[in-house]
Amino acid sequence: MSGFRGTRMNFSGLLTLQKERVPLKSIEVELEVRDHVATVVSTLNYENKKDKPLEAVFVFPLPGDAAVCHFSAKIGQTQIVAEVKEKQKAHEEYDDALNSGQQAFLLEESDQSPDIFSLSVGSLPPRESASIRLEYVTELAVQADDGLRFCLPAVLNPRYQPQDFEGAGVQVTSVPASLLFYSLSFSARVSSPRPISTVESNCSLDPLQYLNTDQTQATVNLAAGHKFDRDVELLIYYKDAHQPTAVVEAGQASAEPGCLMGDSMVMVSLYPEFPQSVMSSMASCGEFVFLMDRSGSMSNTRIRSAKDTLLLLLKSLPMGCYFNIYGFGSRYEHIFPKSVEYTQQTMEEALKSVEQMQADLGGTEILEPLKHIYSQPCIPSQPRQLFVFTDGEVGNTKEVIDLVKKNSDSHRCFSFGIGEGASSALINGMAKEGGGHAQFITGTDRMQAKVMQSLRFALQPTVVDISGTWDLPKEVSVTVLSPPIKTLFQGQRSLIYAQLTGQSSEAAEGCVTVKYSLAGHPSENQLHFSLRPAEDTGLTVHRLGARTLIRSLEMEERESRGQQDGEVKKKLVRLSVQSGVSSSFTAFIAVNKDNSRVIQGPLVRRNIPTPMTPRYGSALRATPIRGSCSSLPIPDTYSKKRRNLCRGVPPRFGSALPAPPIRRSCSPPAMCSIPDTNLKKMRNLCRGVGSPMAMCSISDTTDSFCGGFLDDFALPKQPPRDPFMHLVSLQKASGSWLLDPGLATALGKTSQQVEKIKPRTANSEVWATILALVWLHAFKMDAKDEWEFLALKAASWLRAQNAPCVSECVESGNVLLGCSIKKEALGL
Template sequence: MWRQSFGLLEKSYTHDTTGSFLLGKWLHIPLSTVPLCSAVVDVAIQDYVADVASELIYQNKSQISTEVLFVFPLSPHMAIYSFQARSEDAEVQAMLQDEDQQLHEPTGGWENLEYLQDQSEHSGEVFACFLGTLSPGREVVVTLRYVQELPREPDGAAHFVLPPTLHPCSKHYAWNCLTSELPYSLLLTASLQSPRGVANVQANFALTPLIYTAQDHSTAQISLAGRPPSHDDLELLVYFGEPTAVSAVVETGDPGAPPGSLLGDPMVLVALAPSIPEAVPGQRQSGEFIFLLDTTFLERAQGSLLFLLKSLPLGCYFNIYCYGETSEGIYPQSVEYTQDNLTEAIRRIPSTGSSLGDTNLLGTLRSIYNTPRPRGHTRQLFISMAGLLPDKEAIAAEVCRHRNSHRCFSFCFSDDSAALAMALARETGGEATYVCSDNSMTAVVLKCLKQALKPAAEGVSLSWTLPRGLEVEVLGGTPQSIFQGQHSLLYAQIRGQAQDTTVAKGVMTLQYSLDGQDVTHTIEFPLCPQGDGRLAGHRLAARRLLKRLLTEAASGSGDELRHRAVEISLTSGIICPFTSYVGVRTSQRVTWYQVSWGRPHHHQVLLSHVLNSAPFPVALEGPLALLPPRQSLIPCQITELRGSRRVSSCHPMSIWVPPGWLTAVCASWLALRRLTHGIAALPQRGACSKARKPPSPSISSLKYVDLTEFVLCSSILGQWSTKAIAECQQLVALQNVDGSWALSSGLVSVLEIDEAEIKGKMPGELMEPSIWATVLAVTWLHRHDKCYQELCELLEAKAVTWLHSQAVSQLDKCLEAANTLLGSTVEPSVFRL
């Protein structure tokens, strides 16, 4: 088994005898880490964007030479743009190349990444680079740079967490679990910047006093004081000045890049965070809610769908699609949420979808996107996925193309659909949930509905006032809605040349609608570029623009978009599915040879980028330099670890392997893999196929999802038995869309009380039996031995709102009578009394 501790990994021979060795179905091969000796980390935070530069020094403290592999886990909002490793003898530089051109291809070593990918117990996307062999006592220095969008806390703070590779605290070190001392030194500094001013910094570790480097407090510095905590990740909360709905800061471009290019022009980093008050549960609310049900799973999902439909608020629109061979909705387009429309929709839902064949989610989504959205109503999709879906890449691309116009809440019921569910939710700002049982399904979907019912700023738009000659392009577009608790980070490129140089400011206007009222925010920002030249905003803008280009390229829009994506990727250093990494490993004592070509080569930028940053002498007399004779090309790529077992790092499953045996076992395993891949590929490539290269990332970048983490992220509200849900479901089915219940035989059956007794106990002041029925239903939900509040919280809120709208003067007496009839002790606060 491979064991990942985030950082330098090595093939080694250990004498730990815990665990067992099974040669056959499972192969447990140990993987230990090369110790980290020193880490120097410099963080630059500009509003909600971070640029991190790190230098890590590792030392081989074993008595044998070891092959080392650098592994760096990547989060969804992170992008590496520079990697370099050097030792006394050689240097490894990661560079990007066009996948189609294949200027450079590693000559060997793919088996190291293949083995890591298949045998790791961890899962997720990682950057991995094979660094070769490290002799005993020798050091290797790794320089890594990356950019990251930071999450915004509810109180407005930017939240930064130092990755475990840069601070491998003891919970990431297997041998260090019993000590509080870190075996390495850490120097952490952070520079902070915001046009609103840096107000405060909080951390879970000791900090030096905040030092302001500008009189208006727009820039500041902070650093680690003393030793960091040994068992926790390092977290930093940065608070800015007076919170506003919009902020903007201009980042300077790369002076070496040509004007008009992505890196050459200034970039405006825009943070949109409208102040949105809490909605009152049970009141009228706008919104368009569309439910997409996999017909193969429809029979099991009908109960959950009933809870969802009954919990919707008055004032919204809804529709239901049961996608199978067709992609038609219950209604041609979303309809207003009324009693008649809901009754008709429930009648039209088929009881089973077993005869509908393959699912057609892609066609269903296209039908929805071609349907007009009700004006003033934010669109949100609830998508259930029962199994493996065809056209996963096309589905993800279609959702990404419309990411600014809606949110997706996706529910998967199998491992096959987990990655797609996560991708759809991530692209649109929604949530993805793995439903592990029928009992938890209703609670899970209702939890997501509560998130969806949070109010939103709708009809979001930005307008710009700049000096003549300048124009602004928002890369990736502007979202149409921003929900409570969320923020939107935009990248706007300033292009052109100002004709009036005396105007030093620009004006940005944010407009949106909140609860039917138009809101406008205007902010001025200086046009003179700011920043430290690290281009964090430009690189994240490149990442955002690449997403849009890849979506359009996936629809077959021609080679022009692909060429542009490759150009942006190569110049910004941000990888995309059309480019790939290659590791250039060079001896530092080798003389470089030069060559001049008559015409520029397409890949000049690749090699020049590598050579210009090299610490050894380089001279170029033409657009391309030949690689030195002793230079080798090694695997360096973004890869997916497919492990799904979670094992404590303090108790790794490892074995004793005699010297020489491990090499033989690895060689046999890799030979077997090559043989099986070769046999499988014989019809396509013939018997003389070469060793397989790991496939490049897909266009939509669908990632493997660790189902253990997926379930943990899906907070399930209680464990409910099938009987309890069915009992509650009978009452839910009888509720009207306005929240009331009728005094019917069905309600009498649920309450299990004689109808004559129910009518006889009704207070004489009540003229409407529905008021008495509604009080009884809400009281029944709160009986001392039955607690359904979590399942029926939204239903109950509508019911109480309806009761108050009826101006019931003796509501307290009704509750007293209901408690007597049902033998309960429900408090008046349930009815807002």
């Protein structure tokens, strides 16, 4: 049976604790990137070494906007190509095949999140091998530094299911990467009309190999020995990346003219460039609402980085705006009952609350705080900007995205996926439907730089009255498949897919014009393109266009709730089957109908585990532990460590406790509090919380459960404060700094040194503010994206003071700090 059919979430996990070698032996991935579109071919090799037939079930992540367009299986010399069918029919055909002793293969998308798929390999005979080929196409998102991001999701963290959620959950088997028995090989080929500057990755790569002298084609491979402890992320950089393009693709020869696959299709990429005079004037108003994930899975480095990010955001906001901060987990909290005006007093009050923040609110239930935020009346002349930070481990992805879309007219939504395994469907979907921008923060990325880039977008003048017009030969008509463009940002790509019906000469041209209003001024961007189809694109553009339309129809079907006699669903299924692109209502099914060898005997099911992010505090449904540790149904090695803890035998920190296979769920959802102290970790370990697979809801009043031995543990020393963040924390809401010992410490000087060199006629606050600006420009230019708005506020405050000795202060600051920054560089 498939992992998506009527099951609740199951995090029991670790089949490999019994040293069972799973039947998936290896995964081979071939990536082909053409400009900003990627085609991915994954081959999964299975081998059944048992003496009984197997059913292998593998639940794995894919990019949320991918168009899965091919699925086939090879057993021996027999090749079976799957067909797309309505999901219920595919299930029945799969079950019938297994019951009759035939081999069958089923690939389906989760009902709740389009970035999770389940692959069922049925009736794999004893001592037999099978090779599964999966192909999908996807667009590559543009990053803040103009790189194109491709992500091969490897990590599938368990998705938290809200207590009252009615949909079927996803059965996920997740284990630490060190316990996986299958290997990954990965190769990429990149080609573009423009030269390829470089390819970077969070994983080790072999050197980039150019295939031609103009450097428009290159290959790169993942270095041998890659561990499944992270997603594979590639950042591809082209020269002159912001060139608008249009790709026309011929229709499928076997399809009827007039249908989606039979007609030509065009994919238009636009990069709007706004006048510098408009872009230099950032908005000085707005309601900024920051929604921070404080579930258990955000513990340790994530919550610390989130707190630093909130500090930077609060210091960067313009005077006169409004703001509020929410934290959410199994419940939600807010600093203020409603958004308040940004002043020195409200900023200080918020910062005190931010400093106390911990990842202590349990599960990941994002829907309720969103409903509360949207229920608050908007503030006149203060456009609402919502910033959402989450590791994306939610089960009701589509419900969340639908809520954002429903409220898209009242705000813009900027979303941030934190850590490995963050749901691309959730993060991209919220930003797309909320007219904002999505960012992913993985590995050693600093959250702050990406967040400040999104703040820059939020402070750009809002583009309104967006419309598109087409100018084509009279014998050609156009049907736009993409939803209307809701938002435009400086330098960010907008994609349009359109079906072209009719014939034209090869020399014919078309033109698309996007018109909009920016800061009260009508503007437009125009692109002329040839209608001659490009070569060697296959059906990539058609499949991406079909996927775009399928997603729109899925949302329309959810909004109608079946009130249209299922017509939308019928249209959606028909489109999915015709285009060969999967949807939430269809599945790929392949059956080996060779009856020469019927497979005998009962099937043994094997769940193929996926890697999870190792960490404390993943907030999942779990069994509340009410008895002693020895009563737990857990492996002996785990029981021994747990019993030692309860007797007062301390564990070695950094050693991994295997997760107990907890198969029950509790209501209400489990909540845990895991601050960054060894004392708290020890208490939680004794309560069954230390494993990333098992959480429990036991209050701090049960410390006697552990026997009191924990009092002997010393609290860890706090790391020294980063001078940059220390300096940021001292800035006033107005943009100025005060001359005090804290500032001297941040600058690496003594108070006496700072006072001694101060120009005699200089105001202390002016002197302190100029010193801070000089230090930032001299020593933190590599982090300019993070402090740019702080510096703009400071320069604006200084200009308002009309201070007579600015040049003298800058010169003295250079002497004190040992640098040579010009006054003009400070914006003065």
